[in-house]
Amino acid sequence: MTSLRFSVVEKAFQAKPQPVAVPDCRPSEYFGKYVFNREKMFKYLPSTVYARLVDAMDNGAPMDRDIADEVAAGMKRWASELGVTHYTHWFQPLTEGTAEKHDAFVEHDGKGGMMEEFSGKLLVQQEPDASSFPNGGIRNTFEARGYSAWDPSSPVFVVDDTLCIPTVFIAYTGESLDYKAPLLKALSAVNKAAVDVCHYFDPDVKKVMAYLGWEQEYFLVDEGLYAARPDLLLTGRTLMGHEASKNQQLEDHYFGAIPSRVAAFMKDLEIQALELGIPVKTRHNEVAPNQFELAPIFEECNLAVDHNMLIMSLMRKIARNHGFRVLLHEKPFKGVNGSGKHNNWSLGTDTGVLLMAPGKTAEENLRFITFIVNTLMAVYRHNGLLKASIMSATNAHRLGANEAPPAIISSFLGDQLSKVLDHMEESTSDDLVSLGGKHGLKLDIPQIPELLIDNTDRNRTSPFAFTGNRFEFRAVGSEANCASAMIALNTAVAEQLIIFKSEVDALIEKGEPNVSAIVQVLRKYIKECKPIRFDGNGYSEEWKEEAARRGLDCETSCPVIFDNYLKPESIRMFESTGVMTRKELEARNEVKWETYTKKIQIEARVLGDLVMNHIVPVATEYQSKLIDNVFKMKGLFAEDEAASLSAENIALIKKIAEHTSYIKEHVDAMVAARKVANKIADEREKAIAYHDTIAPMLEQIRYHIDKLELIVDDQMWTLPKYRELLFIR
Ligand code: ADP
Ligand code: MG
Numbered sequence: 001m002t003s004l005r006f007s008v009v010e011k012a013f014q015a016k017p018q019p020v021a022v023p024d025c026r027p028s029e030y031f032g033k034y035v036f037n038r039e040k041m042f043k044y045l046p047s048t049v050y051a052r053l054v055d056a057m058d059n060g061a062p063m064d065r066d067i068a069d070e071v072a073a074g075m076k077r078w079a080s081e082l083g084v085t086h087y088t089h090w091f092q093p094l095t096e097g098t099a100e101k102h103d104a105f106v107e108h109d110g111k112g113g114m115m116e117e118f119s120g121k122l123l124v125q126q127e128p129d130a131s132s133f134p135n136g137g138i139r140n141t142f143e144a145r146g147y148s149a150w151d152p153s154s155p156v157f158v159v160d161d162t163l164c165i166p167t168v169f170i171a172y173t174g175e176s177l178d179y180k181a182p183l184l185k186a187l188s189a190v191n192k193a194a195v196d197v198c199h200y201f202d203p204d205v206k207k208v209m210a211y212l213g214w215e216q217e218y219f220l221v222d223e224g225l226y227a228a229r230p231d232l233l234l235t236g237r238t239l240m241g242h243e244a245s246k247n248q249q250l251e252d253h254y255f256g257a258i259p260s261r262v263a264a265f266m267k268d269l270e271i272q273a274l275e276l277g278i279p280v281k282t283r284h285n286e287v288a289p290n291q292f293e294l295a296p297i298f299e300e301c302n303l304a305v306d307h308n309m310l311i312m313s314l315m316r317k318i319a320r321n322h323g324f325r326v327l328l329h330e331k332p333f334k335g336v337n338g339s340g341k342h343n344n345w346s347l348g349t350d351t352g353v354l355l356m357a358p359g360k361t362a363e364e365n366l367r368f369i370t371f372i373v374n375t376l377m378a379v380y381r382h383n384g385l386l387k388a389s390i391m392s393a394t395n396a397h398r399l400g401a402n403e404a405p406p407a408i409i410s411s412f413l414g415d416q417l418s419k420v421l422d423h424m425e426e427s428t429s430d431d432l433v434s435l436g437g438k439h440g441l442k443l444d445i446p447q448i449p450e451l452l453i454d455n456t457d458r459n460r461t462s463p464f465a466f467t468g469n470r471f472e473f474r475a476v477g478s479e480a481n482c483a484s485a486m487i488a489l490n491t492a493v494a495e496q497l498i499i500f501k502s503e504v505d506a507l508i509e510k511g512e513p514n515v516s517a518i519v520q521v522l523r524k525y526i527k528e529c530k531p532i533r534f535d536g537n538g539y540s541e542e543w544k545e546e547a548a549r550r551g552l553d554c555e556t557s558c559p560v561i562f563d564n565y566l567k568p569e570s571i572r573m574f575e576s577t578g579v580m581t582r583k584e585l586e587a588r589n590e591v592k593w594e595t596y597t598k599k600i601q602i603e604a605r606v607l608g609d610l611v612m613n614h615i616v617p618v619a620t621e622y623q624s625k626l627i628d629n630v631f632k633m634k635g636l637f638a639e640d641e642a643a644s645l646s647a648e649n650i651a652l653i654k655k656i657a658e659h660t661s662y663i664k665e666h667v668d669a670m671v672a673a674r675k676v677a678n679k680i681a682d683e684r685e686k687a688i689a690y691h692d693t694i695a696p697m698l699e700q701i702r703y704h705i706d707k708l709e710l711i712v713d714d715q716m717w718t719l720p721k722y723r724e725l726l727f728i729r
Pocket of ligand 1: 211212214282344346354
């Protein structure tokens, strides 16, 4: 009965690092080998076609059908040389993964044979139907089919024998059904709004890009051990398991030497990532045992999002070649840290200026402060929405615990920057901008040492921290599509920059010089958004009270947090920037609530099954052994002596009975609660019922299972234990 656990433990112990096929050239040479990047476009496309494609990529210029045909022909020629036989529109539905439906290039040639074809039409648009993806009711009518459309701003790539074409996924009626369509709209909104604001400082700026550098945390678990844990297999996390006697107390894993089996996995992953054009750079052990991190160099946001989606699927695939399973769940194990995905975000111009980085002159610093303060205002105005953008049934386990950002969005600026903002707030406008000197104007904005901020001042408890030349949105979940957070953040900043410009322009119209108009509006904002600034300990209880006093969103219930998407100010923000309509927002929320319910529902079912098939039978068997022993003791000893010698065992027998009966009763109650909740028609109400009644039961039942694990004979316990899952590598 226990053989599976012990045989997988034994195998896991003996597992050796797998050999990795290392290319015989340098990383810089194999970088982008499987990507139809500019270099290959130039090689495989006629020069006029190349120019038109680059224009479409950089400036969103429309592309004619005949150009698309030529691009497709070039792509196919390149792909054929790599042995590619299929193509797919690769898209990001409202699940946590990516979707693809492969089609072969083959077509009938009309003469009884086959030919290989890939036309512009097939490149540009496809109707995958894919009617089973969550859509929140947008596609309930039969004619509302979904189709995917090529996103030329993210290059096509080859995986195995398939040409993958990044696409948006939209309904025939135009509503987006994915993450990419609204992301592209949000990026275009922030581009336009930021360019307009940049023109106060430099009329030559034509484009502002949002940048994203994600840091992906993950766990690796030996594949055999994983297979022996149905909860990991089906829910991505352990629904039970007592803490190992040792976990992360000694902090001996963090930044420690990377175990050799893991190092082989990382090496393999990095090679394949680089070949796919993902600029991976950093790898290290994380805080929890068997937890690791991977980070690339930051890229343009849309591309970075695609690359993160791609790396997550690569990790899943490559882990299996090394006898591991990768856990991207935000909280696979109780009692040790969970996994996040820090989103390092900034804006930068086509003239090479990082707008979130301090400059050298007072004018440059005014521009820097303009973007910092507007970002703070955006985060302040929409702090509840930003929290909603990173919230999920799985991330809810991590937030608010003493390891991850609290379920309250605030921003850490550090000493230097705080001082500058305080100075601006306290001085009068006349102090800040005075006439004088050769330039006719003197700006009293203190110098900000560039490197100092980055290296000395860190606050790991802040969900939205300034780190020198960017903000780090730390609350994003490890499993999430970064697009969700990036849509909300970029749209909020776009809206804010538009408001800022209209306020500054109004002052300029009244005759105020540009710089003083900007300074005046910024001073007003610095005062207004003060509640979002918090440099203290985000984990503390006092902060929760203080944040509530400041009027920040302190809601902790995941399904209720989703309401933020439908608040009037959120709808106004998304509609005014052209990113999403009310209808789309409503549909997406239906999906969020439904997904939440399903996740908890699955966990409840899995827990019920494990209890009835593993925990209770094993505990009862062990209890029977004890009972048997107690009876036998009576045959050996006098009644009094037997009773005293068996006292401990009798207590154990009782304890086991108490735990198992609690567990059985509560599993029954959980089934009954599910039945009640399942009858609720409204998705939001149903999700709230799951959150309020069923989710807490999972924890209560778990408590008793974990107690049993401590009592029952280890030899009989069927499920691999935490010490095995977390320490064998
Ligand atoms: P840590 O926060 O652990 O110190 P790193 O210094 O490795 O992490 O950086 C984290 C990520 O931030 C990397 O992907 C890096 O490329 C990215 N990053 C650095 N500068 C910027 C920037 N200006 N905008 C966006 N991302 C950036
Ligand atoms: Mg970081």
